[in-house]
Amino acid sequence: MDPARGKRQLDTLEQRFQLDESFLSSPNTAALKSGVIRAADRRTGDPVVLKYWVKTGTAVDADFRELWRHEMRQSERVRAFPRADEVVVEVTASGESDDAFYIAMPGDVAPLEHAARFVRPDHWLRNLQGARQRALLWKNVRRLGEALGAVHGQGLVHGRIDSRAVYSAGAATKPDFRLGGFEFCLRVAEINKAPLRIIAKSRPVGSVIFSFLDDWRALGQVVTDLVGLDASTLEQEEIQFVEGRTRLDLRSSEIDLI
The missing domain is CATH 1.10.510 (Transferase(Phosphotransferase); domain 1)
Incomplete structure (x- = not known):
């Protein structure tokens, strides 16, 4: 049996999205700051803006997970306030890959x-x-x-x-x-x-x-x-x-x- 057949294929952020070459906002792991970058969904071809935290394989990943989940919950909560959906950024999708936590926003922002x-x-x-x-x-x-x-x-x-x-x-x-x-x-x-x-x-x-x-x-x-x-x-x-x-x-x- 081929050993490779028994291994799970890696599911990375770049396998899900085609990432732009430059950041809209650079990440800073020490300061718990996410990266923001333009991308295209490889499944649909739709343009998006990704905000993501790269996993480090250390204890800091638990903090990133908390921030990622919190961002999604609070964004949805605030946008539910009357008229807030007109002045608050929409989160169109979110997910976790093997190497990152991310949210997706409209591709024009x-x-x-x-x-x-x-x-x-x-x-x-x-x-x-x-x-x-x-x-x-x-x-x-x-x-x-x-x-x-x-x-x-x-x-x-x-x-x-x-x-x-x-x-x-x-x-x-x-x-x-x-x-x-x-x-x-x-x-x-x-x-x-x-x-x-x-x-x-x-x-x-x-x-x-x-x-x-x-x-x-x-x-x-x-x-x-x-x-x-x-x-x-x-x-x-x-x-x-x-x-x-x-x-x-x-x-x-x-x-x-x-």
Whole structure:
């Protein structure tokens, strides 16, 4: 008997999906950060965006499994809130292969940290000095505020709002920002006993927060980064812009909102 016939064939992520050559968001195993990449389902040919945690063969895989399951549960829960399905990223599929845990999202979205870097020079994100472009920015911020309201309305704290947790299809004429990244989302009533809190405190996962107020502050930081403001000067009489960013003629109401 051929010994190979008795062995189970490996079922890897790349056997299920044809992965793009570059990441939309790079993984960081030490910080429990997933990778995000464009891909195509090999069975159907449909384009998807995959968020996945690569298995390491160590105890950290138990943490990855917990984050993966938590992301799926909380995403479904938040999207069930009225109108949240319009402002929260859809999880279209999920699974576990021999080498990874993953969720699939629509193929046209990308994390904002990627989208903001690689949009065309004439895209509204690159031309925020214009009134029309800034109006589009604030409509997108409103969408994120509605998404965060849905999270908090379910008694949850998001925990890690940044440009990796915001998704965009790069639309040039209409607001399309959506909130995602729910792997560290926690119920306020369960924060002290939640296993994810223990994971967050035991590993260098960066900024993970557990309050409604800090969620809103984190959203404000996303906007601050988009417009190029130096956050440390927001309380000063004259705000400053980060070196190399275009100075915008912001209205007082815009600065106050940020």
